[in-house]
Amino acid sequence: MNLLSQGVPLSWYLLLSALLFSLGVLGFLIKRNLITVFMSIELMLNAVNLSFVTFAHQWHAVRGQIFVFFVMMVAAAEAAVGVAIIIAVFRARATLAVDRIDLMKL
Amino acid sequence: MNGNLNLWLVALFPFAGFLLNGILGRRFPKWLVTAVALLTPLASFALVLNASRFVFAGSPELNALPYVETCPVGWIHAGALNIDFSFVLDQLSLVMLLVVTGVGFLIHIYSVGYMGHEEGYARYFSYLNLFLFFMTVLVLAGNALLMFVGWEGVGLASYLLIGFYFKKDSAANAGKKAFIVNRIGDFGFLIGMFLLLANFGTLTFSEIGARLAANPAWQGGVLTTIALCLLLGAAGKSAQLPLYIWLPDAMEGPTPVSALIHAATMVTAGVYLIARTHILFDHAPFALAVVAIVGAATALFAATIGLVQNDIKRVLAYSTISQLGYMFLGCGVAAYSAAIFHLMTHAFFKALLFLAAGSVIHSLGGEQDLRKMGGLRRKIPITFWTMTAAVFAIAGFFPFAGFFSKDAILYAAFLQGPGGRALWFVGLVTALLTSFYMFRLWYLTFLGESRSPEIHPHESPWSMLGPLVILALLSVGGGWIGIERFAAFLSPSTGVRAAESGGPHLELVLSVAAVAVAFAGWFIADLFYRQKPAQPAELAKALPVTYKVLSNKFYVDEIYGATVVKPLFGFSKYVLGWVVDTGLLGGLAWVLGGAALFAGAILQRWQSGNLRSYAAWLAAGAAAVLLFMLVPWASVWPLSADLIWKAARH
Numbered sequence: 139m140n141l142l143s144q145g146v147p148l149s150w151y152l153l154l155s156a157l158l159f160s161l162g163v164l165g166f167l168i169k170r171n172l173i174t175v176f177m178s179i180e181l182m183l184n185a186v187n188l189s190f191v192t193f194a195h196q197w198h199a200v201r202g203q204i205f206v207f208f209v210m211m212v213a214a215a216e217a218a219v220g221v222a223i224i225i226a227v228f229r230a231r232a233t234l235a236v237d238r239i240d241l242m243k244l
Numbered sequence: 245m246n247g248n249l250n251l252w253l254v255a256l257f258p259f260a261g262f263l264l265n266g267i268l269g270r271r272f273p274k275w276l277v278t279a280v281a282l283l284t285p286l287a288s289f290a291l292v293l294n295a296s297r298f299v300f301a302g303s304p305e306l307n308a309l310p311y312v313e314t315c316p317v318g319w320i321h322a323g324a325l326n327i328d329f330s331f332v333l334d335q336l337s338l339v340m341l342l343v344v345t346g347v348g349f350l351i352h353i354y355s356v357g358y359m360g361h362e363e364g365y366a367r368y369f370s371y372l373n374l375f376l377f378f379m380t381v382l383v384l385a386g387n388a389l390l391m392f393v394g395w396e397g398v399g400l401a402s403y404l405l406i407g408f409y410f411k412k413d414s415a416a417n418a419g420k421k422a423f424i425v426n427r428i429g430d431f432g433f434l435i436g437m438f439l440l441l442a443n444f445g446t447l448t449f450s451e452i453g454a455r456l457a458a459n460p461a462w463q464g465g466v467l468t469t470i471a472l473c474l475l476l477g478a479a480g481k482s483a484q485l486p487l488y489i490w491l492p493d494a495m496e497g498p499t500p501v502s503a504l505i506h507a508a509t510m511v512t513a514g515v516y517l518i519a520r521t522h523i524l525f526d527h528a529p530f531a532l533a534v535v536a537i538v539g540a541a542t543a544l545f546a547a548t549i550g551l552v553q554n555d556i557k558r559v560l561a562y563s564t565i566s567q568l569g570y571m572f573l574g575c576g577v578a579a580y581s582a583a584i585f586h587l588m589t590h591a592f593f594k595a596l597l598f599l600a601a602g603s604v605i606h607s608l609g610g611e612q613d614l615r616k617m618g619g620l621r622r623k624i625p626i627t628f629w630t631m632t633a634a635v636f637a638i639a640g641f642f643p644f645a646g647f648f649s650k651d652a653i654l655y656a657a658f659l660q661g662p663g664g665r666a667l668w669f670v671g672l673v674t675a676l677l678t679s680f681y682m683f684r685l686w687y688l689t690f691l692g693e694s695r696s697p698e699i700h701p702h703e704s705p706w707s708m709l710g711p712l713v714i715l716a717l718l719s720v721g722g723g724w725i726g727i728e729r730f731a732a733f734l735s736p737s738t739g740v741r742a743a744e745s746g747g748p749h750l751e752l753v754l755s756v757a758a759v760a761v762a763f764a765g766w767f768i769a770d771l772f773y774r775q776k777p778a779q780p781a782e783l784a785k786a787l788p789v790t791y792k793v794l795s796n797k798f799y800v801d802e803i804y805g806a807t808v809v810k811p812l813f814g815f816s817k818y819v820l821g822w823v824v825d826t827g828l829l830g831g832l833a834w835v836l837g838g839a840a841l842f843a844g845a846i847l848q849r850w851q852s853g854n855l856r857s858y859a860a861w862l863a864a865g866a867a868a869v870l871l872f873m874l875v876p877w878a879s880v881w882p883l884s885a886d887l888i889w890k891a892a893r894h
Contacts, residue, residue: 163863166856166859166863167856167859167860167863168856175855236854236855236856237854237855237856239855240852240853240854240855241853
């Protein structure tokens with residue numbers, strides 16, 4: 139017994155997933171703070187997770203759910219590495235504004 | 245020896261000497277340099293003597309001359325074309341080898357005395373050994389390509405030795421001139437080889453000879469073209485008209501080099517080439533006539549210039565050109581054995597003339613101007629007597645060597661009908677001029693009173709006088725073998741001479757005429773330079789134009805400069821340099837570089853280094869892919885690809 143079987147249609151979940159993903163993209167593009175950008179990436183990953191779970195339930199396939207675990211695991215590892223990089227950048231540059239981190243520019 | 249003559253060692257010994265002295269010579273003590281430089285040619289000479297002993301003894305293993313030695317490792321094998329490193333010893337190459345290694349060894353000995361105080365002693369001998377290596381390769385080569393290797397190699401050695409005093413501008417320029425003028429001749433040789441390959445499919449001399457012998461009716465046509473191309477090559481190397489201009493300038497090199505390379509051996513390579521390929525020339529009568537005319541014209545032309553030169557080496561240089569003209573004349577009337585005979589005697593007396601001139605120059609501390617010499621007879625008697633033998637030999641006095649060989653050529657020319665008689669007359673006039681300018685040189689150098697009393701000449705060391713004496717003996721007796729026996733010996737490689745119709749009576753008359761003009765030349769020189777020393781200047785005043793033209797060598801260098809060198813320089817500088825190089829190639833490079841810069845200037849805006857702009861492009865790309873997948877019209881593309889695939893299969 140869960141929510142899905144009680145008549146919440148599939149498209150609602152997918153719409154929510156798309157909305158979350160778009161918010162993530164938007165945040166990624168327009169925010170300047172590196173930590174916010176990082177959080178936007180996590181948001182995109184979780185939006186994808188949501189659609190994975192939705193389809194797995196719809197097709198009664200367990201593979202989607204396994205994928206979700208993989209994504210969460212990778213996201214955790216990524217968070218560890220990412221935060222470490224952010225700390226290193228902050229120590230070196232004393233700023234977290236993405237626009238100022240542009241040493242690779244020609 | 246069991247029939248193995250080890251010909252390859254004849255060439256390799258001097259090469260080893262070149263490597264040793266060339267690489268280690270600067271660290272060697274002087275006596276070791278000398279030892280290496282002398283022993284390697286001596287070893288070659290000994291091998292050649294050994295080979296000739298076998299040949300003359302009629303050794304059973306060598307009964308079938310030519311004796312061929314082929315390197316087991318081939319050189320070029322492509323399709324039907326097979327070219328090997330093969331050395332061929334026959335009568336012709338044996339005579340050449342004896343001259344090259346024998347005279348070459350004598351000149352090496354002489355050089356020890358002459359170059360003893362020079363800087364670059366080891367360098368000099370390494371070049372000289374390198375020359376001997378390439379010259380023996382040239383002589384022994386069994387095919388035209390290997391001969392060409394030697395041909396180019398002696399050109400290289402000649403270039404290096406002419407420019408031996410490379411700190412002097414004139415010497416460096418003379419070296420370059422010799423090399424560049426020789427390239428023109430080499431071009432002819434190369435074209436000739438290409439034509440040989442196209443028409444015979446082989447470059448091996450014996451195979452070409454066999455093919456021609458099988459087709460006696462094959463005359464003229466492409467054979468004439470081939471022969472004329474080879475003649476161009478020979479004219480370049482042997483300093484014939486119109487390519488003779490490099491040889492007088494080549495006198496910038498050390499005197500022993502002039503004796504070895506620019507008198508006795510290398511410059512005769514052209515004659516050797518014609519004798520070696522004589523079967524081709526025999527099938528191309530027109531080319532043969534051209535050879536004769538070029539030879540006679542060169543002989544006369546160079547002799548007239550030689551009349552008024554004042555540098556002792558330049559007189560000898562023009563005399564060399566003139567004598568090479570005789571050899572070409574001999575080849576041109578199909579008297580190849582007479583030409584080779586003259587080549588041999590000329591190697592003796594001209595090497596002697598140069599070496600004696602070197603001894604004179606050495607004793608005067610470097611003075612080469614005839615006008616500043618005189619009265620040296622008592623000061624340097626051995627040089628004087630040896631030089632006298634050479635002067636009598638080149639002038640053609642009986643019984644000196646030059647008489648026999650020159651006489652043989654003139655006689656062969658006389659028998660060739662009316663045209664041949666004209667050539668004979670030109671040769672006779674040249675003999676008169678030769679006799680005159682050689683005795684002029686003799687009188688100005690050795691007789692009369694010294695014109696530079698402040699110089700105290702001294703006789704040269706025995707390392708120089710020894711070769712002089714040996715060569716003097718050869719200049720006197722080198723011709724006594726007589727043309728009949730010499731021709732009979734050479735006949736397997738140069739063909740049998742045409743039956744002579746003259747008879748002994750005619751031969752005697754022509755010989756008397758030749759000796760008479762030699763005496764006439766001596767008499768005129770005696771009149772001008774002993775009895776009435778004021779006469780030459782008066783004559784020059786009476787014929788100012790003639791004298792000016794002659795002393796300026798017919799302005800040939802100036803004419804070539806104006807008609808060939810200057811237009812070439814102009815073409816190179818303006819058309820090739822400015823238009824092609826700067827304009828076309830430079831412009832193209834500039835346009836390409838500019839385009840790359842321009843494209844880069846636009847594309848680099850993408851690489852902003854701004855993380856968010858990269859992310860925006862990424863998102864835009866993802867959106868584009870999504871659009872492509874979702875919008876129905878976009879799926880037209882795979883469909884059309886499918887259609888094209890199907891159409892192609894049908």
